[in-house]
Amino acid sequence: MAVSDFSLRLEDLFGDIANxxxxxxxxxxxxxxxxxxxxxxxxxxILLMCGILTLLKLRGIYFKSRLISSDKDVDKADLLTKPKxxxxxxxxxxxxxxLFNYLTYFLIWFLDPLPDRLIFSMVSLIDIDPYAIxxxxxxxxxxxxxxxxxxYGIAMLSFGHTIHLTLxxxxxxxxxxxxxxxxxxxFEAVPGSILFGFxxxxxxxx
Numbered sequence: 001m002a003v004s005d006f007s008l009r010l011e012d013l014f015g016d017i018a019n020x021x022x023x024x025x026x027x028x029x030x031x032x033x034x035x036x037x038x039x040x041x042x043x044x045x046i047l048l049m050c051g052i053l054t055l056l057k058l059r060g061i062y063f064k065s066r067l068i069s070s071d072k073d074v075d076k077a078d079l080l081t082k083p084k085x086x087x088x089x090x091x092x093x094x095x096x097x098x099l100f101n102y103l104t105y106f107l108i109w110f111l112d113p114l115p116d117r118l119i120f121s122m123v124s125l126i127d128i129d130p131y132a133i134x135x136x137x138x139x140x141x142x143x144x145x146x147x148x149x150x151x152y153g154i155a156m157l158s159f160g161h162t163i164h165l166t167l168x169x170x171x172x173x174x175x176x177x178x179x180x181x182x183x184x185x186x187f188e189a190v191p192g193s194i195l196f197g198f199x200x201x202x203x204x205x206x
Contacts, residue, residue, distance in 0.1 A: 025145035032152035036159075036204040043163060043205075044099045050170045051091030057174070058084045087173050101206055108202050117197035119154055139203075151200075158200035161192030 097103020120137045135141045139151045168189050172182040 022145050025149040029145055029148050029152060032149075032156070032204075035156070036201065039159065040098065040205040043159075044095045046163070046167070047091050047095035047098065050167070050174075051088045051093075051095060054084055054088035054091065054170075054174050058088065084174060087170065091170065098205070104202050104206055108199050111198045114194075114198060116194045117158075117200055118195050119197075152204075154196055155201040155204055157192070158196040158198070161189050161196055162198055162201070165189035165193050 094103060097106070117137075135143055135147045136150050139148055142148045142151065165186065168182055168185040172186065
């Protein structure tokens with residue numbers, strides 16, 4: 001009864017275009033599956049490039065300081081290079097971890113307790129059948145194409161804000177010349193990641 005009630009409400013809302021909308025949702029869902037399978041490798045490439053660029057830049061700074069600086073300056077340069085060395089290695093480990101999925105499983109487990117994905121809590125405040133809400137929040141429980149489409153849309157927003165946050169952290173730690181702009185970008189990325197979730201898109205990349 002709950003399923004049919006929600007279907008009727010969808011038809012009442014969109015009228016004669018309900019079937020067309022569902023057909024569009026089916027095509028969008030096919031696109032979303034390809035999108036997340038492809039974006040996984042792009043995400044891995046971005047992480048690896050961030051790590052490699054950090055290490056290459058670090059190597060150049062290190063040898064330059066050895067050539068033109070005193071022993072005191074060299075010791076100071078060594079102290080400054082350690083955080084960047086860790087940063088570069090962490091991003092490379094993240095890249096390979098997501099590529100081979102083991103880190104994706106770990107992140108889903110580790111980040112799951114975070115109070116994020118608040119968008120689903122907001123949707124639940126609308127007068128909609130609770131069973132329909134459950135099907136929107138869990139793609140494996142979805143029955144109708146538009147339910148999967150809603151989840152895919154939120155997952156894309158989740159991925160966009162998460163990669164924005166990832167790059168902002170890297171830029172802040174690797175290039176500290178203009179920390180103010182980077183901090184602004186961090187404050188933009190964090191609320192979006194909390195709203196749409198840090199892990200919403202991760203199961204779709206497996």
